[in-house]
Amino acid sequence: MKSRFIAMLVALPALVAGLLVFSPAEAVTHNTYVSTDYVTMSSISSTGLGGKVSVSCRGSKRCKGTLFFEGSENRKRSYSLKGNSRATMSVTMNKGSAADPFAHGDPKGVDGQYKAVAGVRLFVNEDSPRNVTVSYKVQTETRSAGRIYYNINGNAAGLSDMRIELHRVLRGGNTTLVASRAITGSTSSYFSSKLGTNNTPGPSYKMKLRAVDDSSNRHLEWWWRGGSGNTVGGSRYLREGNTVRSTKDGFVAPIFWGTISGVAPANADVRVYAPPASSSGGTVVRRELDVPSCANIFGEDEANSGGGYSIPFLPYDNTPATKNYTVMTKVSGDQVWLGSGGQRFGSCQAVLDYRFSRSNLIALNGPTLGGQNVNVGADRRTTTIKAKYSGFKPTVFDEYVRIREKVPGLSVLDTPVVADGGTGSDHEKAFSLPYGQYWVEVGRRTGCSAWYPSVYTNNKAYFNGADRGAEAWKSFRRLASLPGSANTGLEHVAIVHGASYDREGKSSGKAGWMYRDYCKAYGEGTVNSLTVSPTSASTKTTSTNDKGAIVKGHVSRTGGRTNKEMMVRLSNSGGTIVLRTDFTDSSGNFYIAGLASGKYTISVNSDSWRGIGRTFSGKHSITVKRGHTYSAGTLKFKG
The missing domain is CATH 2.60.40.1120 (Carboxypeptidase-like, regulatory domain)
Structure with missing residues (x-):
């Protein structure tokens, strides 16, 4: 009886120690922490596997103890860390143990490129500063072959030299080519890219698609957009291209492109545009678009003698309802922008409804979208601007009218001028404008120049040398004294800018003539909003232009x-x-x-x-x- 009691006393500490094992989630005070959830194992001997985990010591005191996997208690690894520090520590296990991913792991990844065992217990036996043992649940894995998969579904008709590329983005926005592959319209393959420690994702890249349009020999390219297993089309420029990285499970990039075709006037210039994925980024970024503050060009073609056009290699996403594109057709300076359902618009901004809306865009969601037919000549309406003045007699500069197209996010003076001209004695000016939204400016012209009498015969002290000599036409006593003739040289340049031979000699006590960026106006100028539509008024009376x-x-x-x-x-x-x-x-x-x-x-x-x-x-x-x-x-x- 006595010997049995003694045996029980000897066994009691071991029993208690076995019970005093805590998981980090439990309310137990300890100083050593493991922040690794996935541990990649590799062979280190005929009987052992090794891996790396991140261990931190919290608090000012040094942390000491051992690390070991459940079932591999014979392979404890000691650690010693200064207070408030972090380090990568080695851990080992027995080959063939339950935690061995080579022996007992389940296949993972697109191609089963690695194996994993989930729920493995990793013990931290902290001896100092606290005598406590905690465990973490981790997943042990074999090393995965890092891969970036691409699945291409594209219309290859009329295309050659199709390639897919990986680019590394460098500081300053430049890129360097990392890998390039030839592709066809339907290709599935991958790029290999080494993973980081414990199968963490590999380096970041951006993916570019390239091709040559056989009909025009134009080089086409765009950057892929999306996430693993999903695509949202492509971007014209690098900034909006999405990052791709190899992962242990395999990053998968679905890629789709198609062709938009139709009939336009013979020999018309036809282009396909798409707005950026986001209208954010500020005014400076939006100004850099191919059509400022609106859209980028993705392809172009010249309609044949029968009017047929075809623009290939246009990216689209795998959501059928997504609207991406507008087709612009131009002949002899006149243009129209085509939207969904055959809608016609007078400008890129009008397609976006002046608020970056995509509802009017064309949805490309397959290899071919035909029937995008368009006649040039946007729907227009003649609108007469009637200006009003008060408190002064207007000059010709006060009577000057400018029509600017509204652009969301831009101040009035930053928006493009689409028409301008001076009013007559009745203070009216008629404009033929495409349907859309505009600003009407009266008496706000600042970018004008004119000839004025000068007290100087010329400005030769300034207008000389290689950099300024070409501007010598801006000042003279006699027009004929300038180099050249009425049809050549600086004399001709001055005539093109409005100089005439009646400007000879002195004028009102002056010695010569000068061409200056100066416009005399007495009114403060007015700005009014204008909408042109099939039902809009034929006359727009502006607000009063006061002195x-x-x-x-x-x-x-x-x-x-x-x-x-x-x-x-x-x-x-x-x-x-x-x-x-x-x-x-x-x-x-x-x-x-x-x-x-x-x-x-x-x-x-x-x-x-x-x-x-x-x-x-x-x-x-x-x-x-x-x-x-x-x-x-x-x-x-x-x-």
């Missing part, structure tokens, strides 16, 4: 240097208010009119006339309100 603010001032220079004919400019960076200019008279005074209410930046000699600098002291900004007059004081020019 703008006036800013007067004087430019001075030291040392007896001239302050005559120096450009003074008032500009606003908000993207909605136009700049106004004037150049100083023979006394150095300036008078800038036509200013809308707002804050302006003042600059002197902004066009570098006569080759002097731009530095000055005095007011550099001014805030004005329309209808009022202000003084900028004296601007002391230092150039």
Whole structure:
């Protein structure tokens, strides 16, 4: 009886130790942690397998203990880590044990390229700073052959030299070619790419598809988009291409492309465009699109003598309802944009409904989409713009009308001008415009130039040398004194820009003529919204163009240097208010009119006339309100 009691006492500590094993999820205090969930094993001897796990020691004290797999207690590995540190530690197991993935693992991956055993217990026997044992459940694996699979389903008709490529993206946005394969319209294969430790994903790449259009010898290319097992088509440029990486289970890239065809006017220029996958990225990014702030080109063709066209190698995704494309057809400067169901639009922005909507786009969801027929000549309507003025007699620049197409996310002055022209004495101007949405600007033209009398016979001190000599036509005493003739040389250039032979000699006490970027307007200008549709009004009366603010001032220079004919400019960076200019008279005074209410930046000699600098002291900004007059004081020019 006594011996049995003693035996029980001897066995009790072992029993207690066996019971004091905790999983990390249990509320037990310990300092050693394993953060590895998957452990790749490889042979290290005739009887053993080895792998690596990440171990961390939390707290200021050093962590010591052993690591071992269940069933391989005879292969404990010691560890010793400084406090608050992390390290990769070796772990081993017996070959043939239950945790051995070679002997007992289930096949995994697309091609069964590795084996795995799930739910393996990895023990951490922490001796210091705490005497405790915890276990983690991990998956042991054989090393996988890292692969990037591609399954191609494309219409190869009319294409040659088709290739699929892997590119590594370098710093700065450049790429380097890593691998390239020839492909056909239906190909399934893979690129090999080494995995990381414990079968973690391999390096990141982007995938490019390339081909040559046999009918035009054009080189076509786009970047694949999607995730493993799914595609969302392709992108024209690298930025939107999605990353592909080899994985232990195998990254699978489905790839689809097709052809859009139809009938257009004979010899028409036909192009297929697609908006970017996302309208985000900011104004700068959207400006870089092939059609700024709208879409990129994916293919083009010239219609044959019968009007037939065919544009191949267009990527699409595996969701049938996705709408991707619009077909633009152009003949002799006139164009139309084709949407789904034969809808016709006057511009790329109109197809997107001026809000980046894809609802009007054409859905390509198969190898061939025919019947995309189009006649050039967008649906138009003549609209007469009727301008109104108050408080001043308008100049020709006040009467100038510009039509800009609305672009979401862009300020008025950043949107494209689609039509312009001056009104008549009735202050009206008619425009034939495609259906769409527009801005109407009256009296806001700043990009104009004209000839003005000058106190100087020429500007040769500035307009000379290799870089400026070609601009010598901008100033002269007599037109015929310029090199060349009416049909050649600088004299001809001046005539093209509006110079005439009646500009000879002195004019009103002046010595010559100058061509300057200057437009005199007195009104602040107006901006109004315009929608052109089959039912829109035939006349658009603008809001009243009131007299703008006036800013007067004087430019001075030291040392007896001239302050005559120096450009003074008032500009606003908000993207909605136009700049106004004037150049100083023979006394150095300036008078800038036509200013809308707002804050302006003042600059002197902004066009570098006569080759002097731009530095000055005095007011550099001014805030004005329309209808009022202000003084900028004296601007002391230092150039």
